[in-house]
Amino acid sequence: MARSPGPSALDRRQIQSAWNAIRHYRAGAALAATADQGARQLIVVSGWACEIRRSPDGRRQIVSFVLPGDALDLGVLSPERDVHALTRLEAIEVARLLPEEPVGRAEVEEVVQQAIRDREDRVFDQMVRLGRMNAKERVLNLLLEFHDRLSAVGLTNQDTFRLPLTQEVFADALGLSLVHVNRTLSQLRGEGKIVLGCGEITILRPQTLAEAASYLRRPEGRPLLSAMWG
């Protein structure tokens, strides 16, 4: 399942020319929209975040994770819906990346819109995990999602990738207790499905596991960017 990232929609030159437009966030910081309309859309260049929803009774749930290569529309955020950096995070304003000439501009805008829609569609995967999967399927399904998304932007090495999540966040996202997550991870390790160590995880034979965990693969699109900064 390891894919070599194809040519990305935005090339190195475009990103570098906008290097001074990069926004930096600390772990735990909330990504907020600025008053400037043009700065509403961001592309995450490095780091992890998660989208959180609050229900009227104050309970919070993690809706989805935000990874490098994701596009976000900050204009839709509100006190009930926000995005928190889980690690140090860098993001670029889309407006600063858009080419001058209208044709190239329209193309980049379309790719960014599609990336925003794709990201928002991940709420459905989260509902399936919570509604229709047992603990082992939930854990595997989410790990496979991380693997696929990171490999699309060139952030996996073979089938190994960095997993900068605490087990608390992981458990919270999956609706499982910490103990349950722990037990499930060691089960998966015992069955030779994953290897864990030093903030990294390796998924063994992801293709086979995808079926077992009812993982829905998205059609391969062109990634917004690839990991030339990695």
Add this chain to the structure above:
Amino acid sequence: MPQLPRSSWSSEYEEALRALQGAGLSPSALDALRRLVVRVERYRTGDVVPGYRAQGRPVLVLAGWGCEARTLANGRRQIFDLLLAGDVAVCRPAGDGQPYQVCALTRLVALDLQEVLGGAPSSVSAELREGLAERLRAREASRYDQLARLRHASADERLVSLLLALHRRLRDAGATQGDSFRLPLTQAQLADALGLSAVHVNRTVKRLRRLGLVEMGYGAVRFLGPDALDVLRRGQPG
């Protein structure tokens, strides 16, 4: 002189219009919609409403119940949101990798919105377009309620919170009779919406009746006694 195609409007679709009126569309826009309906799509229980276009196809539910759902390879199904008369949904094309499909849960009549709005004079199409886009945004909130239900709630809470949400949506469309409303879903369909098994739903329905809170059967739901709704609202997860 070319003859205008005749509207194929049926009184069966009035409930959808009442829902749209409740959502703020003006009587003149609704009247225009009535006249613009030339071709409707009819689906049977279980049918998938096709999406055709890669970006998806927006439809308006004119009658019947539908849902957005995903069926897993092992046959299990999760319903993400229920679609009632007057709801707008974006149907996705068939094929792998689609996050959901729109399916009919009963007989369903739907209207292709691009087709309808394409033929509308610009004076009404702007209001219709905006009103229908607002309908679509409203459904996003109900999607996140569903996520909260699956994440935090017990079986009792899930069922109660879904019934209360349906009561609220149907009341806004004038489709409730006091504390009762029609619910044409099977317990298996409810189970798919609640992330439970059909057996579990059946047990939960029985328990709620025993507690004197809700009665379900014969395609209808009745909240028992004026207090039941209050009790349920206070105890529900959100």
